Every structure is written in C-alpha cells, then in structure tokens.
Amino acid sequence: xxxIIKGNKEYELLDSGEGEKLERFGDFITERPDPEALWPxxxxxxxxxxxxxxxxxKGWTKKDKKVKDWQVKYADLNFIIRPTSFKHLGLFPEQIExxxxxxxxxxxxxxxxxxxxxxxxxxxxxxxxxxxAGASVCHLDASKNAVSWAKENAEISGLKDKPIRWIVDDVLxxxxxxxxxxxxxxxxxxxxxxxxxxxxDELWKIEEDFLDLMNLSKxxxxxxxxxxxxxxxxxxxxxxIYENNLKEIFDNGKIEKGELLIAEKETGRLLPAxxxxxxxxxx
Numbered sequence: 154x155x156x157i158i159k160g161n162k163e164y165e166l167l168d169s170g171e172g173e174k175l176e177r178f179g180d181f182i183t184e185r186p187d188p189e190a191l192w193p194x195x196x197x198x199x200x201x202x203x204x205x206x207x208x209x210x211k212g213w214t215k216k217d218k219k220v221k222d223w224q225v226k227y228a229d230l231n232f233i234i235r236p237t238s239f240k241h242l243g244l245f246p247e248q249i250e251x252x253x254x255x256x257x258x259x260x261x262x263x264x265x266x267x268x269x270x271x272x273x274x275x276x277x278x279x280x281x282x283x284x285x286a287g288a289s290v291c292h293l294d295a296s297k298n299a300v301s302w303a304k305e306n307a308e309i310s311g312l313k314d315k316p317i318r319w320i321v322d323d324v325l326x327x328x329x330x331x332x333x334x335x336x337x338x339x340x341x342x343x344x345x346x347x348x349x350x351x352x353x354d355e356l357w358k359i360e361e362d363f364l365d366l367m368n369l370s371k372x373x374x375x376x377x378x379x380x381x382x383x384x385x386x387x388x389x390x391x392x393x394i395y396e397n398n399l400k401e402i403f404d405n406g407k408i409e410k411g412e413l414l415i416a417e418k419e420t421g422r423l424l425p426a427x428x429x430x431x432x433x434x435x436x
Contacts, residue, residue, distance in 0.1 A: 155411040156250040157423065163225045164246045166415045169424050170194035178234045178242060179225035181205060185240045188388070189425045196419070207240045224309065228252050230281050231309040233302065243276040243302060247413040247426035251382060252282040255340070258380050258433055259286035270373065272324050272343040272366075277303030279342050279382075280317060281310055289316035291338070295351045297321045323351030325362060328369035337375040340382075347387040359387055367398050374402075382431040384413075395430030406434045 160166060160177075167182065168175040169190040176183050184203040194200065204216045213236045222235040225244070232244045259267055267288040271280045276299060280292040284307070294300050300321050307313055320327060345366060349357040374381075381402070383395040392410040399408050410430035414423040 154409050155414055156247075156429070157414045157416055158247050158249055158426075159416045160418050161227075163227050164244075165418045166424060167418055168194055168196050168199055169417060169422070174424060175200055175203060176246075178244065179223055181220070181223060181234070183207075183236075183242065185242075187424065192422075195417075195422075205236055207236070212238060228278075228282065230278070230285065230306070230312075232276070232278070232306050233309070235302070245278065245426075247415055248278055248384070250413075251384070251429060251431070252279060254431070254433075255279065255342070255380065255382070256282050256286045258340075259283060259288050261436075262379055263287050267339045267379065268337070268375070269340045269342065270338040270370075272341070272370075273345055274303065274342075275299050275344070277306050281307055281312055283340070283342075284312050284315040284317050285310070288340070289318075291318045291320060293320040293322060293324060293327055295321065295323060295349060295355075295357075297352065321352055323353065323355040324357070325365055325369065326351070326355065328366070328373065332369065332372050336373060338373050339375045339378055340380045341370050341374065341378075342382045342384075343370070344384040344386070359390075363398075367402070371402050378434065380431065380433040383429065385428045390428065392428040392430050395428070399430055399432045403432050406432050408432045 163179055165177045167177055170192050171194055172190055174187040174190055181204045182202050183205045185207040206214050222233050225232055225234055228249050234242050269283045269288045269290045271292050274280055274292045274294045280290045284290045300319050345359050347359050396410040412425055413427040415426050416423055
C-alpha cells in the first residue's frame with residue numbers, strides 16, 4: 154500500500170523535475186536536488202521564488218543570509234528547519250502517514266505502559282509523536298548534533314519533560330548492551346541508512362549489517378509488541394526486502410509495505426520519497 158502525502162499550510166511540494174524539487178516549509182521556499190525527479194519541471198517561474206537553493210558544488214545559497222533556521226508546525230509538533238551541508242532540512246514530511254499510524258496504535262493501547270525504541274532517529278519526528286501519544290521513548294542516533302537537534306524540537310513542542318531517553322551511540326553496540334540488560338520494547342522504529350559511521354567511527358553498511366540489526370531488534374521485543382516500522386531511503390532497495398524480514402519475526406498481525414509518495418500542489422504528480430514496511434498486532 155503506497156502512502157501518498159498531500160501538502161498543508163506548513164508544507165507543500167510546489168514542483169519537481171530535472172533532478173530537483175521545490176518545496177515550501179512554512180514561510181520559506183527551498184530548492185534542492187532529488188535524483189528521483191526525472192521529468193520536466195512544470196512551472197519554471199515559480200522556481201525563482203526559492204529563498205534557499207542547494208547545489209552539489211556550492212551547497213546552500215540564501216536570499217536572506219540572516220536567516221539560519223526557522224520553525225514550522227507539522228503534525229501538531231514544532232520543528233526547527235535548518236539547512237545542512239548534506240541538503241537535508243531536518244524534517245521528512247513523507248513520514249506523516251506513519252506518524253499518524255503510530256499515534257493511533259499507542260492511544261488505542263493506553264491502558265498499559267508502552268516503550269518505543271527509535272533507531273537512526275535523527276531529529277526526532279517519530280520520537281516526539283510517540284512521546285506525545287503517551288509512550289516512553291528511547292531515541293538513538295550516532296550523531297550528537299542530530300540528537301541535540303531532536304532535543305530542541307522536543308523543547309519547542311512542549312515535550313521536554315516527557316520520558317524520552319536520548320542516546321548517542323553505535324546502533325549495533327547499543328542493541329547488544331540492551332539485550333544484556335534484559336530491556337524490552339513494545340514497538341521498534343528504524344530508518345537504516347545505506348552507509349554511516351558511529352560516534353567512535355564504527356562502520357555501518359546496510360548490505361552487511363542489516364540482518365544483524367533485525368536479529369538483535371527481534372530479541373528486544375516485549376512478549377506483546379504493538380508495532381514495528383522500517384523506513385528506507387537506500388537507492389535500489391525494495392519494500393519487499395523489509396516486508397520479508399518482518400515476516401521472519403511475526404506470524405500474526407498485519408503487515409503493509411509500499412512507497413512513500415508526495416503529491417505536487419498543483420498537478421498532483423507524485424514524487425517518490427522512500428519506502429516502508431510495517432507490522433502491527435491484531436486489533
């Protein structure tokens with residue numbers, strides 16, 4: 154099942170094409186590369202309105218150099234939008250359908266304590282959604298800067314005092330320690346990258362480490378888990394890969410998988426923005 158995301162007052166995909174996408178985050182329009190946008194642009198005049206433009210050679214150029222970051226309200230949470238050297242802005246709008254799915258499951262099971270493990274958690278969108286819904290959250294990322302950014306998002310969203318455990322660590326090393334501690338989680342979220350480094354320069358390669366990641370994660374599931382979500386942005390990978398791994402863990406419940414797609418504001422043309430596979434317990 155593909156998840157199609159449409160724009161709202163805080164975010165819109167205005168146009169795309171020729172290897173780029175034009176988006177509006179709150180009050181500012183951004184232009185940045187997107188290798189999936191292999192078609193002609195529809196409105197070339199509109200692209201001239203971009204306040205922030207990213208190119209591989211120059212990085213970000215800004216019309217207003219005084220603006221370093223700004224805030225948007227998305228999914229009833231506040232996020233800091235901050236142009237980074239690797240073209241990301243700190244918010245992935247295509248995840249809103251998954252966020253709503255997690256929020257619903259947690260609220261439907263609020264008669265019990267719920268613990269959520271968010272791996273490769275970046276700036277914390279999923280962590281904040283789960284915490285706001287009533288779960289305790291362990292937020293893990295190898296980047297100290299990303300975790301600090303997530304903490305900022307939590308604070309401006311009024312979630313500073315929620316039970317969120319902030320961890321900067323190598324994912325596989327952390328999972329092994331959690332298993333030794335006897336820790337269990339009712340839900341697991343992950344967004345494994347193709348390649349990366351831990352805080353002590355530990356090497357992560359998805360083709361070599363993904364199976365270990367899944368095996369370790371399985372051992373951390375509680376006796377009555379609620380959901381398991383895998384997101385993917387690795388070029389050439391299929392959601393079926395993640396679906397097959399979920400089937401190895403669960404023999405009941407419901408599994409869904411597909412593409413994450415963002416619809417352009419005027420044309421409705423769909424821009425691929427990632428893949429996902431998710432499991433939830435039987436209702």
